Structure formats: C-alpha cells, structure tokens
Amino acid sequence: MRLSVDHVTHYNYDRPVRSVVQSHRLTPSVFQGQKAVDWAITVSGGTRGAEFRDGAGDLVQGWTVAGPVSQVTVTVRGIVDTEDMSGVLRGHKEVAKPDCYISATGPTRVDKALAALAQSVNADDPLALAHALMGAVSDAIAYKPGVTSAHTTAAEALALGEGVCQDHAHAMIALARVKGMPGRYVSGYLFADAAGTAHEAAHAWAEVFVTGLGWVGFDPANRCCPDARYIRLGSGADAQDAAPIRGIARGGGREELDVTVAILNQNQ
Template structure:
C-alpha cells in the first residue's frame, strides 16, 4: 500500500520561551515491510542538529529553536510503501537484546488484576499465547476516548475497563511480561481501523518477541496484527520511552499542544 502522511504538531506557550531543544523520532523504521519514498521533517525557525540510529534501530534527529518564541511548529510529510508481513518485523536492524524488554516501568507494571488476567490465558504455543493475550486486552479494555490521560497506567486502564491505544499497548506489555514474553511499545500511524474507518491520528501498539518469529506487532485496539495499513516509527519500554517528540526549553511557561494528522492510502 502507498501511504501518504501529513502530521503537524504545534506547541503553544503562554509566555515566550528560548533555547528549545527537541529530540525527534519521526522518521519511519527501515525493514522489509516499509520503504520510504519521500519523507521530510521541518521545524519552523528551527536549526537541524545531529541525527543517528540508536541501538533499537530508531532514527533520532535533534533540532533547536533559539527564540524567544510563543509557539513551535513541527511538520512531517511523506510517502511510505508498505507490505503486509502479518505483523512480523522482518529485516529490522537493531542491537538491543530482546531480554531488555522484560523490564517494566510505572506505566506497564503489572498489579494483581493484570497478573491474574495474564495467568488466566491458556495457549498451545507462544504465537497462540501472544494472540490470546492481545485478545484478552481487547476484551477487558473498551476503546473509549477522553477517559484516560498520558500518565494513566496499565493497571488503572484495566480497572477502568476503558482507554485508548496507548492504554491497550501498555496493558498488553504488562500481560506479556507476566508470561515472560519480552514486549515493547511502538509509536506510528494507522491508515484505517478494523472497520475501515479513516484513522486521522497518531497510533500505538505493542510488539512481542516470539522464539520462532522474532518481533511481532499486535494491536489490541483494533484486534489485529500490524499490516500494510500501519507505519512504524519508533519503539520503547512505554509511551514515554517511544515518544515521537521529546523536548526541553528555557523559560517559565505553560505548554499546550495541537495536533493534526492526515493519512491517505492507495492499494497497489
């Protein structure tokens, strides 16, 4: 599939700030399921700094804005050719051992309820277990916007029984770790949901490391594995670790953010 992305993020400040520095993970991953045809990241009045690929295989790029400014605009445009690999991350170069992703954070730490849910799932093999864990998250946490926040934990989302893709990913990571399956958070884009509805927003899912396949992407929010509708950006232990944009600035100001994402697709 040929996917076209426009992703614009504007950070607003109630008082001017200066010397803002941002670390961006906004360039799609390179693997057998994704081919970059064109991709551009710009920050208005920004200065592009160093870029490198980290041990997890993610592309990281530094930008700075001297200011003073009362807003910072980050614009991403591009085209990616995707191939359906039924969720398998084939041909992705990385150096971090999968064992690292057995570590938990405050967002993915399993409580008693998550542990009980993980242990209640039975399966005939690791792949079947991964699918069953993802299905358990889908059943336990309904997709409902506006009820959770960026700092909502997997345990809190399960208790609420509601959440968004970030909560689904965190919960699946927690369940996988209980069952000794390395799991990580993935940020990216989704062209359309399981119902075919246009998905004009950034998206998140989880990857589980299985003995015979390596990393496999599961999306509990859509009850599916990642296919050619998905664009993979970056990964980490949780949403904070895999955040597409991280930044700091000099000054005392309250920051708010507006985001617009448009994704078009053409079946090839």
C-alpha cells in the first residue's frame, strides 16, 4: 500500500515566547515492511539541529525557533510504501535490549485490577498469549474518545472501562510486563480502522517482544496486529517517551495546540 501523510501541528502562544526548542521522532521507521518514498519535515522559522538514531533505532531530529514568536507550525508531508508483515517488526536495526522495556513507568504501573486481568489470561505459547492479552484489553476498555487525557494511566483507564488508543497501548504494555514479556509504546499513523472508516488522527499501539519472533505489534483499539494501513514512527517505554514531538518554549504564557492529520491511500 502506498500511503500519503499530511500532518500539521500549530503551537499558539497567548504572548510571544523567547525561543522554542524541540526534538522530533517524525521520520518513518526503517524495516522490511515499510519504506519512505518521499518525506519532509518543516518548522516555521526553525533551524534544524543535530540528528541521530537512538538505541531503539528511531531517528531523532533537533529544531530551534528564535523568538519572539507567537506561533510555530510543524509540517510533515510524505509518501510511504507499506506491507503487511502480520505485526512482526522484521529488519529493524536497534541496539537496545528487550529487557530495557520490562520495568514499569508511571502510565504503565500495574495495580491490583491490571494484575488480576493479566493473570486471568493464559495461553500455550508466547504469541498466543500476546494475542490473548490484546483481546483482554479490548474487552476491558471500550474505545471512546474524550473520556481520558494525555496523563491518564493504564490503571485509571481500566477502572473507567473506556479510553483511546494511548490507553489501550499502555494497558497492553502493563499486562505484557506482568507476564514477563517486554512491552513498549509505538507512535505512528493509521489509514483506516478495522471497519474501513477513515482515521483522522495520529495513532498508537503496543509492541511485545515474543521469543522466536522478536518485536510484534498489537493494536487493542482495533483488535488487530498492525498491517499495511499502519505507518510506524517510533517507540518508547510509554506515550511521553515515544512522543513524535517533544519540546519547551522559553518565556511565554499558555500554549494551545491544533493538530490535523490526513492519511490517504495513493493506490486507490
């Protein structure tokens, strides 16, 4: 599948800021099931700094914007060829060991309810277990936008019984870690959901390290493994760690964010 991406993020400040410094994980991952044909990142008034690949294999770029400035716009446009790899992250180069992702973070910390849910799931082999954990998360947390926030934890989403893809990914990671399986958060894009409905936002899912296969993606929000509809950007221990854009504004007031994402299938 050939997918085009148009992703624009506007940062608006209620009074001018002295400068803005950002780090981006906005470049598609390089692995067997995905290849960027054309990709460009621009920042209004910005200067690109150093870039490097971190231990997880993600490309990180630095940007600075000199002020005073009241608005910064980050624009991502490109075309990516994707292939259905049944969720297996084959051919992805990284040096971080899977055990780096076995310890809990704030959003993935396990409480009694998460532990009980994990212990209620059993299977004969690691892959089947990971699929069963995905099903358990899907059953326990209904997809409902607007009921959780960026700071909601997996335990809070489970108690609420509702959430979005970020909550599903955090819960999947938490359950996998209870079972002794490394899990991590993945940020990216999704062309359409399982019913074929257009998905107009950036997406997130989890990867679990499965012995014999390596990292395998699981998307409890859509109850499937990532396929050709998905574009993978980067990974981390949780949503904050894997955020496509991180940064600070020096000397300013309130920041407002406006994000638009459009993913189109160029083969149609």
